[in-house]
Amino acid sequence: MSYIGRFAPSPSGPLHFGSLVAALGSYFQAKAKNGKWLVRIEDLDPPREMPGASELILKTLEAYQLHWDGDVVYQSQRHDLYQSQIDTWLKSGQAYYCQCTRKQIKDSGGFYTGTCRDRHLSDSGNNAIRLKMTAPVYQFDDQKHGLLEIPASLADEDFIIKRRDGLYAYNLAVVLDDIEQGVTEVVRGADLIEPTGRQISLYKMLSKQPVSYLHLPLALGDNGQKLSKQNHAPAIDNSNPKPALLDAMRFLGFEIAKDIEQLDISEIIAWGVKTWQLQQLPDSTEITPRFSNSSL
Template identity: 70%
Template sequence: MTYIGRFAPSPSGPLHFGSLIAALGSYFQAKSLQGKWLVRIEDLDPPREVAGAADLILRTLEAYHLHWDGEVVYQSQRHSVYQAQLDFWLNSGQAYYCQCTRKQVKAMGGYYNGTCREKMIETSDNCAIRLRMTHPVECFNDKKHGQFRVPSDLAKEDFIVKRRDGLFAYNLAVVVDDIDQGVTEIVRGADLIEPTGRQISLYHILNHPPVHYVHLPLALDKLGQKLSKQNHAPAIDINQPKPILIDAMQFLGFELNKEIKQSSVSEIIDWGIANWTIDQLPDVITEGS
């Protein structure tokens, strides 16, 4: 079976050092296995999007010679696919409308206790849609971190698949898209390891074999905070990519000699494909340390 990996950024800003790590890790893993590498723009949350960010992300990937296979998929163009799945679940009873607010869930102890599960609410007005958790996943394997345990209350919770504001939930969209695109393994940052259990449960509910997972070490700043758009991580240079590319590859555990560092961006990427291994990954590195 052909390996298919993907990189799926949200257009809430330009790529930063942490997102470059995720792009490189997923790219090297796919290409080292003679597989395909897809790019998907996860533009599910319009209030968080930055105008022009999606195009800038694609131009940045091209500047770093991370060339994707096939056409770029935009989640904003797939709403009908997500809604069709929700309608099927609502009709079958696998999903239901829920009126509970965040404040009410917090009063339940932080995990939703199923208050609306048997109410048979028929209107979507001011409601979220929750999925009956019939296949809870309390443990899964990560190729980098090994066995990862999910808190039991979290694993068993009927989680939201469509928000009260009408936006589709990340967990729903990402699994539906990965199945439709034939993704076989997901390589991404360790900040996304917690929702993995829920996503695996969705694979089971959808009667599809789960994919494999590799969660990469997070790039942290000198204060120990994750490099992210939320923490105002600076955009990576699109005009002079080589210095940042070298830093990112060293972060990922590559040992680059002088000759490699003096090569072109394209040659450095090709060398990375030929020399990539998951075993080289560190646990955590602080940027600039």
């Protein structure tokens, strides 16, 4: 099977250093294997989106010479796919309506204990939809980190596939999209290690072969929090991309000589594809980057 990878940002803001690391890692892994690199905009949560962010993200990828294959896919245009699978599971009894609130779940220990599983609730217009977990995954093999464990309380949980506000859940959408797009490996940040167990469970419940996973080191700020849009990580510079590009590549374990630094952006990217190997990645899943210059 030919390799198909992807980068799937949410349009809640411009790309920052941490998202550049994820984009580069997924791009290098795909192109080093002579595969395709897809871009999917995960615009599932309109209240969290920033106007114009989708277009800005694509312009940033172009500025860093990260050219995707095929058309960009938008999750907001794929609701019929998600709803069709949910309807199938509701009909079979694999999914069910749940009226439990976050407060109730927090009060019961922080994990959903199946309160509504056998209550046969109808759609009141204010209920979430949960999936009966019949194929829990307690561990999986990561391409860099080896066998990773998933807490049993998380693996066993009947998780939400459609929120009570009517929005589709990330775990469901991402798996259905990866299946439909033929993705063979997911390369992303280590902050998504725990959801990986649920996503592999979905593959099993859909009778599909799970993809392989590679989780990249997570870039942390000086305060120990991950660099993210929620934590107000600064946007990377589209007008002068080389400093951030070089810093992100060093973060991914590249040793970059002075003559490589002098190359054009496209030439640096091409060099990165040729020299990329998984062994160069840091063993740690969390790192505070030390910027060599003003890359932000």
